[in-house]
Amino acid sequence: MNGWLGQVSALLWKDLLTELRTRELLGGMALFAFLVLLTFNFAFDLRIDNVGSVAPGILWVAFSFAGILGLGRSFVQEKDRGAMDGLLVAPVDRAAIYLAKFLGNLFFMLVVEAIALPVFTMFFNFGIATPALALVIFLGTAGFAAVGTLFAAMAANTRARDVMLPLLVFPICVPVIIASVAATSLVIDGGTLTNHLGWLEMLAAFDLIFGILCFVVFEFVVEE
């Protein structure tokens, strides 16, 4: 197997295996998403007749908050036990470390979102799942994870790391939130793919630009 990709897959395998054994990350994220949805139910329940108008927002708030939780944990394992040095001293491209972490974070977020979606449908009695939605969710989550992985590595090395991560991620990811919510609401309104093509293009552009930028810049975060 190509050496570089082999390293990425080794790193990814390590993270997935660890998560499989402890299940603390996915469990925590899924539970948190569930609680956010629960809270929204009480926040809106008495006043909203048209769930469809707030559904996209609720969904993406739940996704992004649970996502931040997961991102915050992604480098904790390395940071706490100094294992990051073990990775850095090896002949591994720093960008390969980033890619593996990004893929792991993306995977965990998508799994949690797949769990949260039926919960949402059940709570709000509002069916929402379509293939078009899957595409929007994927692109939006990818953008969030790309930026979030970089900042998670950064925040892990600052004081007040739990505070710094959301502060770093949310302002930069505003375009992702705007585009994802807008595209989601267009999907709910029963549009075909062409209706929200513009928003999808924006998401794809964000993912590409920041994916590459974060990929390139990551080595400056972990060097000393």
Place this chain on the structure above:
Amino acid sequence: MVAVAKPSAPSATHWAVETAELTRRYGTARALNRLDLTIPWDQRLAILGPNGAGKTTLLRIVATLVRPTSGQITVGGLALPGQAAAVRRHIGLVSHQTFLYEELTARENLLFYGRLYRVANPRERADLLLERVGLTERADDRVRTFSRGLQQRLALARAVVHDPSILLLDEPDTGLDVAGLDLLSRLAVDESGRRRTVLLTTHDLQRAIALSDRVVVLANGVVILDRAAERVDTVMLDRAIRGESFAGKETS
């Protein structure tokens, strides 16, 4: 014997490590202050000194984890920090942090690092190393269940998974059990029987003399004593470390 993808032998005409006016600043403090040091291949060097003398910083710079602020350093003829990526294939690091993943088994840890270092046949290499360090029976237990001594043994195995020519040991005696220490000296020889170049930092003066060919004492980021191990004793070293005068200073 399992064939290992050994990185091409470093050039014989270079020093293993050579520094010139190597400096590392943290804010306004200088951990290393225009340090000059040359280390030939196959040498075992012990680096001693009081806390804050720069021992760990020097080791971490050689390990490519820290960039120098100024000055030059080459490892195996390769200049840092520019050629850090190439240097990494030739070095192995053992630190007081084990770099082990506790939820993975011993075998999985070695397998992971083997694949990371692009070792050929990582599975066989892992099995071989487990046998070497005496952990074959516990190979499929999670590292979380290991005692500190066992973890350090596995960490040693991890450090040599790619058969490096230079071994860096940062205070390796903390946490090593008796068997582990014996292991340390055995792992100081590579797969082809050739001696690895070893740099170790330690506070244990006796061990330093016993395990090394040459002893260097650092203080305030500079070398204050540099002698062959057979020409020092613990009293002299202790005095040097404490900043008192000792009998003369010569290089070996």
Place this chain on the structure above:
Amino acid sequence: MNVRTLPLPKERQETRGGTLDWLDWLLAAVCAIGFVVALYAAFVYAPTEAVQGDVQRIFYFHVSLAWLAYLAFFVVFLGSVVYLWKRSEWWDTVARCSAEIGVVLTTLVLITGSLWGRPIWGTWWTWDARLTTTLILWAIYVVYLMLRAYSSDRMRGARYGAILGIIGFADVPIVQMSVVWWRTLHPQPVIEEGALPPQMLIAFMISLVVFTVFYVFLMRVRVRIEWLKEEIAQLQESEG
């Protein structure tokens, strides 16, 4: 060691008046006069706008400040790129000071925008595209300052700041685009700007020039102060 007992190096003794040199005094004088001229131009010289009345005059400062804020953040971006490339602490200091000034300028943009919107639309805040983008910009650079404050050492803070400086600046056009599209979905009260008659244009240009000079002056003084602090710290370290 008490800083005040440090003997001043010989060069410093000649500028005992403080940290300002002749160019700073010149810039300060230009600003002082310039502000008076700009105020006059904005409040007296420029004609009253037909639709909005006198409230519109805040436009001259609001938009000038906005341009300056963008300039300040471009300088942050520039400083960040050069720092990562050359590891020059001077460029990092430039980036950091520009971010500070930029945050102040952006805060003023938001305040003036708010003051402008209130009499016209009856609300203190409007989700106008430019105001919203400015708000997000403000948030990004406030986080920049926090990031540097919360970093464990200076070099790391400089590196992390540089990364955020680059990513933040790259984000701005995308934020702008997404906010503008979003606004077309939900039309909101807008801060109008039609074509400017020549007198208004002159008033605006005066304001812009004065604020630019002011920015340069602030940067010179601020960077020099930071640089002196660094020198003092180094002197203390070598003495102690």
